[in-house]
Amino acid sequence: MAREKSDSANVKKAAAEKKPVEKEIPAAVSPASTAKEAAPAPEKTAAAKKKTAPAAKEAEPAPKAAPAAKEAEPVKKAAPATKETEPAKKTAPVAKEAEPAKKAAPAAKEAEPAKKAAPTAKKAEPAKKTASTAKKAEPAKKTAATKKKAASADKRKAKAPVVEPESTPAVAEPAPVMEEPNLPRRSVAFIGSECHPFVKTGGLGDVMYALPRELARLNCDVRVILPRYACIPQEYQNKMIYRGEFYMDLGNTGRSYYVGIMEYIWDGVVYDFIDNEEFFSWGNPYTNLVDDIPKYCFFSKAALAALNYMNWIPDVVHCHDWQAALVPVYLRTLFKDSPVGRARSVITIHNLRFQGVYNIPTIKYWSGLPDEAFGMGALKQDWVEANMLKGGLAYADRITTVSGTYAWEIQTSEYGERLEDHLRYHSHKLRGIVNGIDYGMWNPETDPALAENYSLGNVLDHKMANKLALQKELGLEQDTGKFVIGLISRLTNQKGLDLVNAIVPQVLDGNTQVVVLGTGDKQYEDAFRAYEGSYKGTFSACIQYDEGRAHRIYAGADALLVPSRFEPCGLTQLNAMHYGTLPIVRETGGLKDTVEPYNEFNGEGNGFTFDRYDAGLLLDAINRAKSLYFNNRYHWDEVVQRDMAKDVSWEKSARQYKDLYLELTQW
Numbered sequence: 001m002a003r004e005k006s007d008s009a010n011v012k013k014a015a016a017e018k019k020p021v022e023k024e025i026p027a028a029v030s031p032a033s034t035a036k037e038a039a040p041a042p043e044k045t046a047a048a049k050k051k052t053a054p055a056a057k058e059a060e061p062a063p064k065a066a067p068a069a070k071e072a073e074p075v076k077k078a079a080p081a082t083k084e085t086e087p088a089k090k091t092a093p094v095a096k097e098a099e100p101a102k103k104a105a106p107a108a109k110e111a112e113p114a115k116k117a118a119p120t121a122k123k124a125e126p127a128k129k130t131a132s133t134a135k136k137a138e139p140a141k142k143t144a145a146t147k148k149k150a151a152s153a154d155k156r157k158a159k160a161p162v163v164e165p166e167s168t169p170a171v172a173e174p175a176p177v178m179e180e181p182n183l184p185r186r187s188v189a190f191i192g193s194e195c196h197p198f199v200k201t202g203g204l205g206d207v208m209y210a211l212p213r214e215l216a217r218l219n220c221d222v223r224v225i226l227p228r229y230a231c232i233p234q235e236y237q238n239k240m241i242y243r244g245e246f247y248m249d250l251g252n253t254g255r256s257y258y259v260g261i262m263e264y265i266w267d268g269v270v271y272d273f274i275d276n277e278e279f280f281s282w283g284n285p286y287t288n289l290v291d292d293i294p295k296y297c298f299f300s301k302a303a304l305a306a307l308n309y310m311n312w313i314p315d316v317v318h319c320h321d322w323q324a325a326l327v328p329v330y331l332r333t334l335f336k337d338s339p340v341g342r343a344r345s346v347i348t349i350h351n352l353r354f355q356g357v358y359n360i361p362t363i364k365y366w367s368g369l370p371d372e373a374f375g376m377g378a379l380k381q382d383w384v385e386a387n388m389l390k391g392g393l394a395y396a397d398r399i400t401t402v403s404g405t406y407a408w409e410i411q412t413s414e415y416g417e418r419l420e421d422h423l424r425y426h427s428h429k430l431r432g433i434v435n436g437i438d439y440g441m442w443n444p445e446t447d448p449a450l451a452e453n454y455s456l457g458n459v460l461d462h463k464m465a466n467k468l469a470l471q472k473e474l475g476l477e478q479d480t481g482k483f484v485i486g487l488i489s490r491l492t493n494q495k496g497l498d499l500v501n502a503i504v505p506q507v508l509d510g511n512t513q514v515v516v517l518g519t520g521d522k523q524y525e526d527a528f529r530a531y532e533g534s535y536k537g538t539f540s541a542c543i544q545y546d547e548g549r550a551h552r553i554y555a556g557a558d559a560l561l562v563p564s565r566f567e568p569c570g571l572t573q574l575n576a577m578h579y580g581t582l583p584i585v586r587e588t589g590g591l592k593d594t595v596e597p598y599n600e601f602n603g604e605g606n607g608f609t610f611d612r613y614d615a616g617l618l619l620d621a622i623n624r625a626k627s628l629y630f631n632n633r634y635h636w637d638e639v640v641q642r643d644m645a646k647d648v649s650w651e652k653s654a655r656q657y658k659d660l661y662l663e664l665t666q667w
Ligand code: ADP
Pocket: 077, 201, 202, 203, 204, 206, 488, 489, 490, 517, 518, 519, 544, 545, 546, 547, 550, 569, 570, 571, 572, 573, 575
């Protein structure tokens, strides 16, 4: 956010200095023509290739604000930090498009910019390709294209077998589990920027994994389209199968971009990874807006072009968060006359804080969207900014968010992140559907990460063993009598960590231990590390991203803190309940919808809650939890069992998504 604001401030400043933004457009275009010139000389050395990359950078009108953007980006947990700082990688992709085998073709391509403007059927359907295009994009030929693909695969050390393109339209039909084959069948393309286990920085990754699987059980034919980031673990890269490739123009860059499709079919869901080293070779999915805006313009457009290319036209395109928010816009503009143009669209807001905001010339430049998309009712925001999420919300047929309360909250100025009016305007197509968790991935009875497995029937016998093992693992005093509070979170301003920091000394009363697992903003990382230093054996700060450890904390802790400032849904409280760990949450968003406050008079409820964003109220909620734990263990244990029995699966919610798809596609 901070980043987006400073960018807009720069642009406003430029405007005030009588440098009309429009004047920046030519500036933005000219470097691309440099790139254009460079492209036909594919055999150029690394040094020459480097030349094109900086040129592209210069094309971005407001690059100076980059550092601030970091604050706005989700914490990057999934990937090794080192890669981030390797700018040299940016040049590599150019090389990809510029491989010697393609010499003639790129030149021809770039000489025909007019043709690129139709990114849809013509380009995407292999059958219709012209001879010159075929050289680059026709996967049937085991010539240059195959070699190129092989080279690309080599680069990534992928041992993926090559699928003959003739089989392309057959699309290795997924074998959906189809537990309910009597339900009407619908096909859905999920488009988003992360998905467990390939790449995950937070709950979006969990949802992109779990919901498609559940939908497959409800007789949906689901295809998940993701970027093929270099940080996807090799074990999955190895399983991907080459599905094809083509070239696609992008915005006003004047260039033709490689789009490879690598496929992996797993448990009834097809995963198609969009391959392009220029955009996806960084160590992390998200870097900063200067890079991420072009990256996700490319991704959104390539995802639709890939559907056309594969000739797999879904009934519904379901896209997620700002990174895929241009999908509904493309669908109704550049792709409207192509096969995929007949799909209906749904956009899900997982986190309204991130919107993909930049100045209009930049987003026009990279997206190539027509002027009509930049009206006040769509992408345009204030005077000079374009907001990708805002555009997606305007063009989508339906908007969902991940809890009913958040659907309501985001229409208020407190939670609306400046889009409250826009959301109120579109409220007729907005609804909240609460997230669930995947019972296969989160199951204390079978979870291989745990010291001892347990289920609802024997939780009281085994939870203590997990607590002792956790204490040992983290160097805490091993004592089953201690009340262990866990916190598993991205360490960002959203998560209510100021409240936690303010009360740690009061919480640590001699009978309580606190375990924090997370990475993120330095201020929080440092604060938690400092507490660990001061309270050795009592406070543990695990400043890391560690799936296995997260599972062990859910199992070994007695309570889990989620005191968020805002929380669209929240999954950690669901995981905790399913593992018999009582949540202590702020009553906001999905936390409010999923945790019923414990009622000391009738013993009902699932956890402990507080309403206002106030450290004293958080402390009070923790003290209420402690007092039940220490003074009335019988009732505490009842709540443990009630929470484990609570249905927090995806089943009900997936049905609501299915109903939504059916509503949109009545035939
Ligand atoms: P958000 O998407 O806002 O980060 P959610 O509660 O929806 O929050 O989802 C967070 C997901 O990420 C959960 O599956 C949680 O277990 C996981 N997670 C968060 N931080 C870590 C970490 N440091 N190590 C392992 N898993 C983590």
